[in-house]
Amino acid sequence: MTERLRSIPLDAIQADPKLQNRNVGMQKYKEHSDAKRYKDHINQLTRSIRAQGQQVPMKVVAAEEGCTYELAPDADRPHHVPTRFWLVDGHHRLEALKRAGAAEALVEVLPGLGFADALDASRLANQQIIQALTPLERVENAWSAFNQERDTYRKMPIKEAAALLGVSENTIKRFRDAVRQEGINAGKIDRDVSRDKAEQQLQAYWQRKATWRRLSIISWGMFKKQRQDGGKRTSAAALRHVVKMAVVQVLFGVEGRYDHKAVVAALEELGREAGRPDGAAYLEAKYKPKIHQPETTDDDESVGEDVDHHQMGLEIARMHAEGPSRAPGDF
Structure with a gap:
């Protein structure tokens, strides 16, 4: 076996729902169970593994947890030796291996270290597999990829991102246009700026934790529906x-x-x-917050004062209603 292709214990593999691309939009609302939809698929995999063994390796990324550091001969510093791995492709194979009673799994160890690298790698998985993602799953997978803390896909050229994630360029453009419009509505993005400036503002708005974290917990379908319902009575x-x-x-x-x-x-x-x-x-x-305005005193020194302009407006309206309080010409 090559260095990247190896057998590892099943209990050394750890999974996370965020690394499962299939039905990623549904998972956010816990409206879907992979076990229900893919029951026949997993049963088929289990029968195949029992008869012929595992034929297709799963893909993993080394985890930082539970590792060791060893000093190789003539090395000047210890190197990382992983003992735990994040599963980025092969969740159904893992389930089938467990059902088949296997103790080890054949895996391909992808470059990277830690959960963030595993998250990036998972977006590229499931593109060409036995049971491919549906078009809707690909779109939701791409939307999820755009709304993670690491801005890998947000800063990637549209054509490249579309090719990697298996969606159309128009899909990526719709993601960007929708978030840009939201930023314009929020007053964070200027509608009338040059293309370069508009891209900078979009990236800055999308990189805000309040933006990507909020968008990461809703599906693209839900986000579109919210925008479409924006003008409707609530x-x-x-x-x-x-x-x-x-x-x-x-x-x-x-x-x-x-x-x-x-x-x-x-x-x-x-x-x-x-x-x-x-x-x-x-x-x-x-x-109610008060607006800070400087007040000029008799000696022309500027003194800071909190002025409640709401209350001031009411007072001025009351004075106008009462009429003039002094004779014309009085000062």
């Missing part, structure tokens, strides 16, 4: 959900920004305050 329950999502995203969006226990305690207190008969008015008066 139910009161849906509006409440949007408000709750916005609050939670702000409070938990930046990791380490607020202590989670303090956030929960504050939300509970807000709930009690919102439950007052004058809840909305009370919350607005107590928590």
Whole structure:
């Protein structure tokens, strides 16, 4: 066997749902079970392995967990010796091997180290296999690839990304156009800039943790539906959900920004305050942010003051309603 092709113990292989490309959109909502859809396929694999042994190697990437470091002869530093591997292609073969009672698996060890490299490698798997991905699965797989922390695919030329992920160039363009439009709506991307500047703004917006992490937990189908329904009337329950999502995203969006226990305690207190008969008015008066504006004093020194322009507007309106308070010509 070559260095990249070897037999390893089954218990040295670890899997993760994020590394399973098939039905990646469904997995996010736990609406689908591979065991149900591919029951016959796995049974066939099991029978084949029992009769002929494993014919097609699985693909793995070395994991950082549980490794050892050994000093080779004449080496100046220890080298990494993996004892655990991330499975990036062959989830059904793994299940079939377990059912067949196998102790070892034939694997191809791909270049890379750790989960991030395994995630990249998994996007390229399942392109030419016995049971290929459906067109919808390929699109969802590509969408998931674009919305991971590592920006490998976001920065890749459209033609190259489409070829690697097995989708059309138009699909990649639709991903980019949809996220760009969202950034424009959010005020993070300028609609009227040069092509180079527009690309820079798109990459900066997509690289924000609040963007890619949010998009990584919904399927492309759901994201399209949300955009299509954007102009439609929304139910009161849906509006409440949007408000709750916005609050939670702000409070938990930046990791380490607020202590989670303090956030929960504050939300509970807000709930009690919102439950007052004058809840909305009370919350607005107590928590509405004030706009900082400099105030010029008699000696022309600029002094910082928090001015509540909402209250100022009400006061000016009241003064106009009452009419002039002094005779014409008075100063």
